[in-house]
Amino acid sequence: MSRAEIVVDLAAIRGNAHRLREHAGTPLMAVVKADGYGHGLVESARAAREGGAAWLGVATIDEALALRAAGDEGRVLCWLTVPADDLAPVVAAGIDVSAYTLAELDQVADAVLRAGRPARLQIKVDTGLSRGGATPDTWAAVMRAARQGETEGRWRVTGVWSHLSSSDEVDDPANDEQEKVFRDALAVADRAGLRPDVRHLANSAAAIHRPSSRFDLVRCGISLYGVDPAPGVRADVWDGLGLTAAMTVRADLALVKQVEAGAAVSYGRRWTAPAPTVLGLVPIGYADGLSRVASNRAEVWVAGERRPVRGTICMDQVVVDLGAPGVGTKPEAGADVLVFGPGTRGEPTAQDWAEAGDTIAYEVVTRVGGRMVRRHVDSERDPATTPEPSDDPIADPIVDQGRGR
Ligand SMILES: *Cc1c(COP(=O)(O)O)cnc(C)c1O
Numbered sequence: 001m002s003r004a005e006i007v008v009d010l011a012a013i014r015g016n017a018h019r020l021r022e023h024a025g026t027p028l029m030a031v032v033k034a035d036g037y038g039h040g041l042v043e044s045a046r047a048a049r050e051g052g053a054a055w056l057g058v059a060t061i062d063e064a065l066a067l068r069a070a071g072d073e074g075r076v077l078c079w080l081t082v083p084a085d086d087l088a089p090v091v092a093a094g095i096d097v098s099a100y101t102l103a104e105l106d107q108v109a110d111a112v113l114r115a116g117r118p119a120r121l122q123i124k125v126d127t128g129l130s131r132g133g134a135t136p137d138t139w140a141a142v143m144r145a146a147r148q149g150e151t152e153g154r155w156r157v158t159g160v161w162s163h164l165s166s167s168d169e170v171d172d173p174a175n176d177e178q179e180k181v182f183r184d185a186l187a188v189a190d191r192a193g194l195r196p197d198v199r200h201l202a203n204s205a206a207a208i209h210r211p212s213s214r215f216d217l218v219r220c221g222i223s224l225y226g227v228d229p230a231p232g233v234r235a236d237v238w239d240g241l242g243l244t245a246a247m248t249v250r251a252d253l254a255l256v257k258q259v260e261a262g263a264a265v266s267y268g269r270r271w272t273a274p275a276p277t278v279l280g281l282v283p284i285g286y287a288d289g290l291s292r293v294a295s296n297r298a299e300v301w302v303a304g305e306r307r308p309v310r311g312t313i314c315m316d317q318v319v320v321d322l323g324a325p326g327v328g329t330k331p332e333a334g335a336d337v338l339v340f341g342p343g344t345r346g347e348p349t350a351q352d353w354a355e356a357g358d359t360i361a362y363e364v365v366t367r368v369g370g371r372m373v374r375r376h377v378d379s380e381r382d383p384a385t386t387p388e389p390s391d392d393p394i395a396d397p398i399v400d401q402g403r404g405r
Contacts, residue, residue: 002373004251004284008039010047011380012246012342016226017051019241024207024218029055029077029200031221033063038366039225039246042070043376048224049074055198057219061085064095077122077159079132087111087119096120096158100134105145112154121146122159122196123189127181128174129165139185143192150194159198160189164213167205168230175206179213204229209237226342227361231351245349247365248341249372253302254317255281256333258325265319266311271296273310278322278330280307282337285316288370290339291357298356301338301347303331309356340364 021028030053031037036044045056045067055075058064064078079098081087087108090097092115099105099121112119123146126133134142146157162182166172182201189196200217202210207218209230222229226245228238256278259265263273280302286292295313299306300320305328307320320337322330338347350361357364 002375003254004288004372005249006038006368006372006374007248007250008043008374008376009244009246009248010043010376010378012226012244013039013044013047013224014051014380016224016243016246017048017053017220019243020204020207020218020220020223021052023241024202024214024220026214027054027198027217028052029057029217029219030224031057031203031219032067032224033057033059033221034366037221037225037362038368040374040376041066042072044224045070045072055217055219057221061087061090061095061097064090065093068093068095079122079124081107083107088114091115091119092117094120096122098122098124098132098161099146100124100126100132100142101138102142102145105142105149109149109154118153119155120158121149121155122161122198123157123194125160125162125182125185127162127164127178127185127201129163129178131163133162136181136185139188140192143189143194147192147194157189157194157196159200159217160186160194160196161198161200164201164203164206167203167210167213168233170205170209170230170233175210175213179210205233208241209234222362222365225365227350227365231361245342247350247368248347249284249339249368250341251282251284251337251339253280253331253333253335253337254283256322256331256335257281264311266295267314268312271311276325278325279310280320280322280331280337282318282320282339283316284339284370284372285314285318287315288372289368290318291353291359291364291367293358294353294356298353299348301341301345303329303335304346305329306346306348 030048032045035041058078059080064076077096088111091111124133126135166174198217199215202213202218204220204223206213226243258278261275265271292313298309310319310321340348343349350364353364354361
């Protein structure tokens with residue numbers, strides 16, 4: 001076990017994939033971009049496949065090719081290319097590529113010539129996010145060209161898809177509008193003669209809360225990792241899903257010491273002890289992905305209690321308040337600190353850190369890293385490797401089985 005580490009429970013990802021698929025009632029695309037939202041690209045993908053994910057979704061071609069290099073042979077979609085990308089290896093690897101424009105269709109056609117096999121192509125339409133995707137005035141031309149390339153054997157159009165702007169605001173009429181515009185795009189595709197296997201629109205929040213958005217496939221990222229995409233919205237539905245957060249960030253407490261009333265803590269003296277108190281030093285900081293905005297606001301879990309962060313979060317370290325001397329349980333240096341985790345023991349969650357850092361839990365889990373080691377465990381298949389912080393302030397119950405890093 002390392003001084004500071006990201007522990008990822010693959011059983012949680014596997015189980016979450018299974019439950020999301022059952023809940024949505026459609027095939028599942030497990031979105032594993034950005035290193036599996038910080039959980040590990042290949043490991044997360046494998047766990048999601050075991051949980052029944054028929055598709056994997058990534059942003060870049062490097063991510064897609066890394067999945068193939070790791071032995072994944074299933075359906076993979078990547079959706080964010082640039083003109084300089086060489087798509088030939090992606091086409092050769094049987095990865096579905098997305099195109100939004102006629103120029104991108106040309107780029108795919110060129111890759112097909114060099115790859116020596118037809119591409120699997122998905123057309124992305126802009127239904128109101130104004131990010132990637134073909135704008136409505138170009139749909140007819142893009143769909144016609146896509147169909148033309150299909151009849152010439154350059155590719156098969158396997159999908160038509162789009163992305164929502166406000167799925168976490170479940171009742172926002174923008175969702176209804178985007179669904180309607182998506183149906184219009186599907187009609188244009190149909191008139192052009194395209195018969196895609198999968199029409200898809202929903203990310204996690206839509207997959208969970210909007211049955212009308214599910215079409216043939218749902219693309220779930222954050223929920224796969226057990227993090228609520230729409231915190232506070234229809235909590236009964238989220239709770240009923242029974243998903244588990246896969247990521248725990250933990251560290252060894254570096255130091256415990258008492259300071260007197262009036263002691264100023266950390267850079268800028270942004271917190272002063274009103275009375276004698278015991279401070280603990282946690283050996284990770286913003287270089288490891290904690291947000292400095294959470295200074296004086298976040299909490300960590302040590303020796304059976306939540307302990308407030310005091311003062312400024314530094315590059316390498318954070319000071320936490322262990323309370324008045326002689327009151328309550330006091331940990332010793334070396335004790336286990338849970339920075340965040342699933343919350344089952346009472347520890348803070350990624351959502352708690354998001355609120356303390358004025359951001360969303362997506363950013364919390366994808367940003368942690370830095371010098372921390374990431375270790376994959378499996379609470380189902382190998383329970384002994386999973387962090388189970390005891391309330392004993394000194395004991396260190398995690399047994400390192402030497403699996404993974
Ligand atoms: C990241 C992403 C997703 C996954 O979104 P979540 O809210 O994490 O489920 C789905 N589709 C696209 C296009 C994405 O970029």
